[in-house]
Amino acid sequence: MAYVDGENFEGRVDDLSPSARETILREAGTNLADLHQLGPLSGYGQIGVEDDSLTVLDTDTHSKYADFRTILLNDVEDTLDSLLDGGFFADLADDPERFVDLVPALRDYVRETIPALPEPDPPTYNFWDYRYGNLLVDPETGDAQAVLDWANLSAADPAYNLAKVEANLLTPETDSAHRTATLRKRFREAYEERRDEWVFDDETRERMHVYRLVARLDAMACLPLWYQDATPAERDTRAAEHREFVAQYL
Secondary structure: OOOOOOOOOOHHHHHHHHHHHHHHHHHHHHHHHHHHOOOOOEEEEEEEEOEEEEOOOOOOOOEEEEOOOHHHHHHHHHHHHHHOOOOOOOHHOOOOOOHHHHHHHHHHHHHHHHOOOOOOEEEEEEEEOOOHHHHHOOOOOEEEEEEEOOOOOOEEHHHHHHHHHHHHHOOOOOOOOOHHHHHHHHHHHHHHHHHHOOOHHHHHHHHHHHHHHHHHHHHHHHHHOOOOOOOHHHHHHHHHHHHHHHHOOO
């Protein structure tokens, strides 16, 4: 960040012009398509380094999976367990029981739905933390100057990466439905144009629908950290938005 020009717009997306935001979404689609073209990989799991090369780890700490649905359900179960105790950052939680009442129904939903999802695509490099906070962009045009923080690279269904990035870059709570649809279209068109033999078919959309819920559960578990400096009213507003979102699935 000290050597690359560009600004970070974490928490101030509204400062970007409409055209700059469209550029960010379009470039995100192109960048992820280029990343996903580097697959397929040898399995689903955490990416690490062995013998000076990137690989899908298979260790006592990080297991490799043959089916993405297995690792996804395991991760969601852990997220739901965390919500029973205040989230991933329970020591920062002002209300540790904020989402406890939702956990049983959510657990039933994911246990029924995730194993029955259509077959995931072969694993590709997955940079799920592609968000405004990890971008340095030209403040006038929105052109990306750098994409930061690659520590949490994984091997996953590419549709999972796409759903997570849509969750990170789209703000339907503050944008109109039309504006959100326009930005999503820019993102998906750019990805589809860049990625060889890729289409957003019905099975991909079905998986992404569930993956968006997974992304939202992660956000719920991270609320104490992400909004530790917010007012109680602001945290309550975010929690209400989360509840409204997950209600669509329940």
